[in-house]
Amino acid sequence: DPDERAFQERINAGGKIEPKDWMPDGYRKNLIRQIGQHAHSEIVGQLPEGNWITRAPTLERKAILLAKVQDEAGHGLYLYCAAETLGITRDEMFEALHEGRMKYSSIFNYPTLTWADMGAVGWLVDGAAIMNQVPLQRTSYGPYARAMVRICKEESFHQRQGFDIMMKMCNGTDAQKKMAQDALNRMWFPSLMMFGPSDENSVHSEQSMAWKIKMNSNDELRQKFVDQTAPQAEYLGLTIPDETLKWNDKKGGYDFAEPDWNEFFDVLKGNGPCNQERLQTRKTAWEDGAWVRDGMLAHAAKKRAMKVAAE
Amino acid sequence: DPDERAFQERINAGGKIEPKDWMPDGYRKNLIRQIGQHAHSEIVGQLPEGNWITRAPTLERKAILLAKVQDEAGHGLYLYCAAETLGITRDEMFEALHEGRMKYSSIFNYPTLTWADMGAVGWLVDGAAIMNQVPLQRTSYGPYARAMVRICKEESFHQRQGFDIMMKMCNGTDAQKKMAQDALNRMWFPSLMMFGPSDENSVHSEQSMAWKIKMNSNDELRQKFVDQTAPQAEYLGLTIPDETLKWNDKKGGYDFAEPDWNEFFDVLKGNGPCNQERLQTRKTAWEDGAWVRDGMLAHAAKKRAMKVAAE
């Protein structure tokens, strides 16, 4: 197929694909799946942190957390817009989320149980997200790449804020240190899972790499994340809950234990600690809000009609 | 009317009227109003105290409060049963409550804002209620009088528990003393209002006295309440928020300020601090519970049908 060849050559040459350009069906579908899942993750990702906004310990921490959650909603907005350029509407994506046909990142199916989790989410979860996202600034689809540029800037800010909370906790009272260690214990392996299983077991990987909508292998990114995070944990005086973790001079990186992939697949199937509640919260919000959306649409239509009549 | 004369003579002689006896329409109507209002007060009265069950400071206090609120629901049950003997159903009374055609005691339209309010409610509100209720043990309508006997026994127990909380608070920290005084400040006048305006202004009083469904004048009971409560406040080291309150040797009782009757009528009209919420809570409970009542009735009907079929 000459179209397909030209398309691939353009990508190989580092060119960007734009909404009106020809693209293979699989490229379009894969991107919708990937961008949509990313957008849903930003939206559902508001909930674990939102869980502590009303319990933030100081006014400043409350403000920082609010700003962060607002940023995440904003990221969701960029990403839904990017996906919409591929011929799907935001409402269709919401529907797919609510019916379980589209996913969001499994990490948000874990609970936030103490204030230290607000630190750990920023440090580990945003940290892992950035590992994934930075290369995607160079992804082949233009709107997606541009959304990523904006998002990455804010995410790295969030990660620093998370680390800052962890610092405060680790330099705080015994109870605060205990909270910080407990948060790390619970979130370490789920964070490693964020990169997905080994690419050997991944269906989409090879084609996605060729299309440059996936830039690195899962194992590669996971290694990079561990190499970055282990010294930070040491600096904080925290112990990563992995007795096998140690520096390997030969490979120039850390050896570490794999997460429990059975747990990963359980969570994916809907059996994570919070799957049911996260999805229900979103569905309830959507259903309870129907009258608002209807009202706003009706008002906008009346205004348009009046404008037309006046012209 | 000879019926009416015989009826009145029986009452005058200290006899009891029973459900199947002849009685004037007005007697029946007045009793339904009075017993129904009393029953509703027990039910709505669960809410201000229920407001602190989940925040009770110790396990023992939580247990005592639960037992008390359970007693109140029980009182409601006795009273609805007593009213039902007069030819009205419990559901009809609920409907009248929800539609605002029947009232409950205005005192429950005031909020409970600190733990000391749990003491003040027992001490003052139950105290005032007992003043009203003790004489009603001798009321002319048999089922009502008998319900009152059971209720009075438990109420005086509640009042002592309330006073016990006040004692603990008044012998406690400065903050606890402040809470206790604040509770008295807010609840004093509303408690005085519980006896109703001066009988001169009351529509039902004279006839109700003759029928012995009202045993004492409002002012008489209010005086008795103040005379009982003022020394208790002194004993607790609390100041009743009435600068004019002082012992009057000549009348052998306290002089005291009238409550603000405008506030009383405002609350009666629906403008108390909690009217809207108390009623809404009950309506919501009733509406949300409709499927439960329907389910239980349907199951009971099926069981009856099966029993008949088996016979």
Place this chain on the structure above:
Amino acid sequence: MGNDALFQTLLRLGDNTLILGHRVSEWCGKAPVLEEDIALANTALDLIGQTQMWLGYAAEVEGANRSADDLAMLRDVWDFRNILMVERPNLDFGHTMMRQFLFDAYHHALLGALARSTDPRIAEIAAKAVKEATYHLDRSAETVIALGDGTPVSHDKMQTALNLLWPYTGEMFESDDTDAALAAQGVIPDPASLREAWTATVQTTMAEATLDIPEDSFAHKGGRTGKQHTEHLGHLLTQMQWLQRAYPDARW
């Protein structure tokens, strides 16, 4: 009086923004539309920012070695000075936005007047905050109009919200000796003087929203004096203050 009157006044300003900011923040992740999620978080953020300024100044004026955080996190209900309206639960989105509008219309007028305060700190804070309040008012008015004028369902919900909230609006224009003393010095406007501008805004907006303004003038009060809050405030504090109460010696 002097300092204490100023302290009380600053608490009234800061507690309003603190408690309303808290309520608005409860929507996080649950708004009917994504754009509203963002806007509500933004409003909450502005209100918490204003709280830091008002309570920060209050703490200085008190001079009792308390911080803005101490004031927010370590007082019990009776020491709060916010009006009752802002502590009401969110109920539905319509109620939340109607409450926001009724408050914004007042807040905008109040901050405009405070920007001319004879107390330079108050004037400075108000000058900054009034810009945010202008934006909040534009937005909440627009939403109230859209939903009032929208469908029969949205119209009914907004009318119900207005009816429910109306008895809580009068407290904004109440005044006491504290107000009188500070108004005489030009530190704050006489609360009653704000009613005209507020009423004008409300009338215009409700007309566009096709909503009827209730005629009853009964006003609940007790919040800004601290005499009698609603039961909702205590529950709000259990959440807001738990962490500080549970770990009194920690720094966050």
Place this chain on the structure above:
Amino acid sequence: MGNDALFQTLLRLGDNTLILGHRVSEWCGKAPVLEEDIALANTALDLIGQTQMWLGYAAEVEGANRSADDLAMLRDVWDFRNILMVERPNLDFGHTMMRQFLFDAYHHALLGALARSTDPRIAEIAAKAVKEATYHLDRSAETVIALGDGTPVSHDKMQTALNLLWPYTGEMFESDDTDAALAAQGVIPDPASLREAWTATVQTTMAEATLDIPEDSFAHKGGRTGKQHTEHLGHLLTQMQWLQRAYPDARW
């Protein structure tokens, strides 16, 4: 291990009754029928009474000069040892009663076995509590049957409740080294040994209630080890503990 194993076990017993008692008490004044209001208050009262005994004994065993109230009011989430099911929010009346039934069926079997404990204090407490649990089980089973068999609407609601709660039942029969150590000494039964009686009760009841038992055997856990509670527990504690946290030097 020794004392600590016993302490952990007593926390597991007492935290279950404490947290479930709290949840049930949230219904106060809001049940669908007056008789249910009374019954729910009564259940909560029994559970809080049992909590006083379990946590009272736990405090003695710990020997750290803490009281039952200290254990209830001054621990943070990670130190709670209740199963996840009891901290779930009430949702509707059907969910509340289904949760109660699934717990009662377990609690009844557990207390029956504990009444034969080699630890005389445990045996004594259990002997008292099992009478209450028998009554609770009769009542909750009856309600589940009535609503399961009632109308199509009530049937659906009960089936939804059962489906939602099912993944939270497995944790009741989990065990760890603490259980193994105490079971070997005859202090407690092996949790797994309770499953048979529980399953029989559940099967009989659900058959009468015309409800389908889910087939999935996935089990949420983390509550009885304290490793990972749900987000709901922290919110429950803000209410339950606020007063003690806010006034640490007061006696009530």
